[in-house]
Amino acid sequence: MGKPEAPGLYRHPTRSEIIEQAALEGHDADIPSNVGSLHQVPSHTIDAQLDPCHPSAPDPEKGVAESLSSNEAGIGNECEDDPNVVFWDGIDDPENPMNWSALKKWGTVSIVSLLTFLTPLASSMFAPGVPEVMKDFHSTSNMLSSFMVSVYVLGFAFGPSIIAPLSEMYGRLPLYHSCVAFFIVFTVAAAVSTNMTMFIVFRFLMGTFGGAPQVLGGGTIADLISREQRGTAMSVWMMGPTIGPCVGPIIGGFLTVAKGWRWNFWFVAIVTAASFLMALLLMKETSAPIILERKAHRLRTTTGNPKLRSKLASDLSTKDLFRFSIVRPMKMLFRSPICAAISVYIAISYTYLYILFTTFTSVYKTQYHWHGGIVGLSFLGIGIGSLLGQFVFTHFGNRIASRHLEAGTFVPEHRLPVMAAGAVMLPIGFFLYGWSVQYALHFMVPMVGSGFVGFSLLMIFMPGTTYLVDVFTVHAASAMAASTVSRSLCAALVPLSSEKMYAAMGYGWGNSLLGFVALLFTPIPFLFMKFGDRIRASGNVKL
Incomplete structure (x- = not known):
């Protein structure tokens, strides 16, 4: 005791x-x-x-x-x-992870951040090599060429709903180790695939298990780092999902030329395996409920007192834990107007990212005659824009919220001015990108346009997610899970028609269509800024 x-x-x-x-x-x-x-x-x-x-x-x-x-x-x-x-x-x-040495704490954070960078990197790294994959597998389907990239994200819709409740029962460490191990196995399997069906199935399984570091990483940092120092660790960790998908194709473009498309997967498998070995050797369990439950079990064994129990023990059965983790998000997505509207808007924004990921290679090859490793550089604009968006949100979003918190006037809607700015800029980015590509203007012009898109997407995605946390408080994780499922499904399926859209409408009007849809959803943050408190007051989601 x-x-x-x-x-x-x-x-x-x-x-x-x-x-x-x-x-x-x-x-x-x-x-x-x-x-x-x-x-x-x-x-x-x-x-x-x-x-x-x-x-x-x-x-x-x-x-x-x-x-x-x-x-x-x-x-x-x-x-x-x-x-x-x-x-x-x-x-x-000393059993409390908060009392670990600084070296042990930040070493763990570094490994988790590296894993969280590598798994999103794999989502788009081989995108420049898609034509070579299609050639090897004797396929000419534009739908399959898009799906082989976006199917990875489909795994993100299914993996987290299982990984999260399992981590509550067995701890973070077993889930890290098992999921990363499976991720490596299926990455190698994708590298040696002999037909399109095998390749797509293994890509889906890569995404299913590769989502673990993103699901578990925030909790690991919260286990180890005090609130005063947590901002720095979270900023480093969050760069993985932001920068990984944009840096991946740049590396993949040159690697495909040098070694072939399969080496994109061998590269990810080798680097992830090295990180996995470090995790096996250096990482320890950080979840306080799991550590205390093990301590209580030891004491029950040594003292013979069966009444001993952890102070943080959950009263939820395994059945209830899974039921809440899977059913609650769907209830919130379909019964809460706030969760539905914000989730749909985030899903559209996230889908736009994968429409660009699945078409950049063909667009720049067709309009600018880029070939070889150079085509990977077409992703540079959206990557820089995303990085700037993260910094701007972190600075101005926190500044606005802090000012209201200090004054005692904070409400969740104070997260939305930054989102409103992103909403206005998103259609501008698509109009600029689409028409500059249509008329084959200097390549820097569409890069600037895609940079606007990347910047806007981060400005929508990050405050939108934070807003869900502030609104749903006790059930914030379920709200975020609802958003994750909706955006992953949309990002995996909608881009399948992107090539057909561009073929039918051209790059100018095709991207203008995306811009007009974004324009249609622009009022959402403004409406919630004005009427969000009334909607929250009238909301009543029974969970």
Whole structure:
């Protein structure tokens, strides 16, 4: 059992701290994390009158206070005074990942960040080699040429819904190791594929298991790094999903010319395998509920006391954990107007990214006669734009939110001015890119246009995701999961018709169509800025 805690050593976390931690870990705040939970367990699971440590949390989309008493946090004094509750052995307990050495902490963050860079890199790295793949597999289908790139993202729609609840039951480390191992296996399988069916299936499985570092990485950083230092670690980690898909084709363009398209997969497999070996040797479990549950199990074995239990133990059964993880996001996507509107807008923006990924090679070969490794440089504009978008959002988005938080006037809608700016710029980027390509203007002009698109997509995607967290609080992870599923499905399927669209309409009007659709959705952030509080007040999603 944990040693008696000296007064003042531990304070009960606020509601916002619990929600922030849970969102980073990829689960709802009614599941315990390092700082406890806001329990909202169904009546058939727990009798709230008999267990005062587990009160119900409020519904999402309702205005609620930002702090709770210790009892409301699910870690009240009744639980603390119970001698059968197992917790840390004081504030300096070496088992607590927060007490690890700086070298061990940042070494773990570095490995996780590297893995989170490599798996998105694989999503688009071989895009410049698509013509060679089509030639080897004797296919002329434009639909298949697009699908072999975007099918990777389809795996992102399925993998996280299984990986997240499994990590709550077995810890982050087994999921890291098993998913990365499977990712390497299927990457090698894609490299040695002998027909199109094999190749597409293995690409899908690569995406399914490759999503693990993105699902688990935020939670790992939250396990290790204090809130004061977390911003730096999160910025480094988030660059993987932002920069990886844009850097990949640049590397892949030259690698395809030098070694052939299969070496794009061998390269990813080799580098990921080296990272996997480092993870096996250096990474340890960081999830506090799992560490404490193992500690409680050891103590039950050594003391013979079967009543000992972890302070952060979840009362959810395996069945309920999976049910909430899979059913809740779908309920929110179809029953909440806020979740539906923002998720659809994010999905459209994300889809645009993969429309460009699947067509850049053919566009620049046709209009600018780029061949060989040079064609990979066509992705440079959107990559630089995405990177700038991340920096601008981080600076101005946090600045706006901080100002209102200090004044005590913050509402979730204060996340949206940055999103509104991105919404206005997105159609401009497509108009510039499309018509400059149509008339084969200097290649820098469409690069600037695609840079506007990349910048706008990040300005829409990042504040939109943050807005969902702020609105749905306790169930933020389910809202983000709903958004992930919708955007992954759209990004995998919609680009299949992009080549046909360009063939029928030309690059000018084809991209103008995308710009007009983006223009149609431009009012969304403005509408929520004006009416978001009313929509939240009237929302009532029973989860």
